[in-house]
Amino acid sequence: MERVDIAVVGGGPAGTCAGWKAAEHGASALVLEKGVPRADRDEPGPDSTDAAGILDYWVDLMEFEPDEIPEEIILRNLDGADFIGPSETLSIDETGIDASYPHFGFAFDRAAFDDWLRERAEAAGATYRVGDTVVGVETDRSDGHTHTLTLSNGEEIVSDYLVLADGPQRTVTNETLDQFTAPDRTIADVLDPSRVNHIAYQEHREIPADIYEPHRLKFWWGIMPGHTAYPWVFPNDGRVARVGLTMPIGLDIDDYDPKQWALLSEDDEQIPRGTEYIERLLKREYPEYDLEDFPLVEDRGKRGGTETYAISSTRPIESPTAAGIAVVGGAMGGTSAFHEGGDHVAVRTGKLAGKLAATGELDRYNEAWKDALGTEFRRNVTMAKLVEDYGPSDWDRTFGATEKLVNRGAYNVTSMLRSGLTGVRLVRQYKQTKRQFEGDNYVQFRESDYQRL
């Protein structure tokens, strides 16, 4: 039976950074990645959710220097983003948050990013194993904490510390944490993937030259139903872009009026599938082109140029650090479908957990991630709450009224004046909603809620 100081379940950005920092601080660290095949990777690797954009200030949140990220990972620097409502558009050219990265952000090759993180973890001395699915964890607390991980091949691994980095599907996280919860409030209740995740679907397509905007992200709001459901176009390299969308799981078509939502049709008997939504989006936005003018780039993505993922869309939980366990990244509910942001949260929480476990200070983990990311969490949770019941006209009103509030977290008197009464009302609503999450009230499960710790 192999024994290590720190075992990590999942080799995405969160788990790999945990392994990297644990090894760098002198611990023996083993990252266990089940391994997912992709058309654009020779061998199975982490499940590299490949719609990757990073905003300027996220580089700082990840604690990377701007020139530390290898050039080959960055597909494009970005100049801005367009938020397109049914009839109003809001374009921004800066995030409005101080940042050392000299552009609005960048679109990147997520598989290459994951490979780079893995190289850094291995160079620091961590072991990264692909092909080992963790099927269960048992924690023995009779003398401190010891974790026994069982792999799908029957092998067992014993560790002093455990980092749960299995992403939004939480294949191991929920059951492992529920060793310490009372039956009336479990982690499975608050982080049930079928309830708190979105589905994300995207296609790699070549875009006709005269409409390709290589340096802008595009998001359409208020044209498909569901809380924080929206399609996007992310430029890649060449003339390739990822055209995708995210929406909550299990929406019922009968709850929505097709006349209200531009991407629904009167004939729909169920919520359209991702591929149908994308076809309708392209037809609506670029009526002078046929779908064939946007050919699928089949050697990219997971399979045939397409990919489907789960994406976390909830609020973060604290970890049971007294049991020697840290939950990081998507697994902890710390990433958000609202702004697609997550890689920065994954990297930073992973780094913190790895370092603190290696130095025997894991009891500081919950405070440490809140110190590092609290402002970001509060802003995103507030914005997601604010737009919870938005319909198409609300998006138009918002985009029409203010350039400064949406997705930027920054507003000032000039922008309020410029956007008139509606803008003032929006700012007031934003402030009121934010007050609900004052301090760390965006946390939905605290260490003290683990009643069997």
Ligand SMILES: Cc1cc2nc3c(=O)[nH]c(=O)nc-3n(C[C@H](O)[C@H](O)[C@H](O)COP(=O)(O)OP(=O)(O)OC[C@H]3O[C@@H](n4cnc5c(N)ncnc54)[C@H](O)[C@@H]3O)c2cc1C
């Ligand atoms: C379509 C889409 C677009 C996105 N766009 C962006 C974006 O533009 N910018 C951004 O910052 N974020 C974006 N995100 C979010 C970002 O991808 C996630 O926040 C990030 O991947 C979370 O990292 P993670 O390491 O926590 O989890 P993941 O990347 O999900 O990694 C978890 C890993 O654990 C492995 N695993 C799971 N269960 C087991 C098990 N039992 N045993 C062993 N291994 C296991 C999986 O194979 C996977 O590799 C996007 C997400 C999606 C789905």
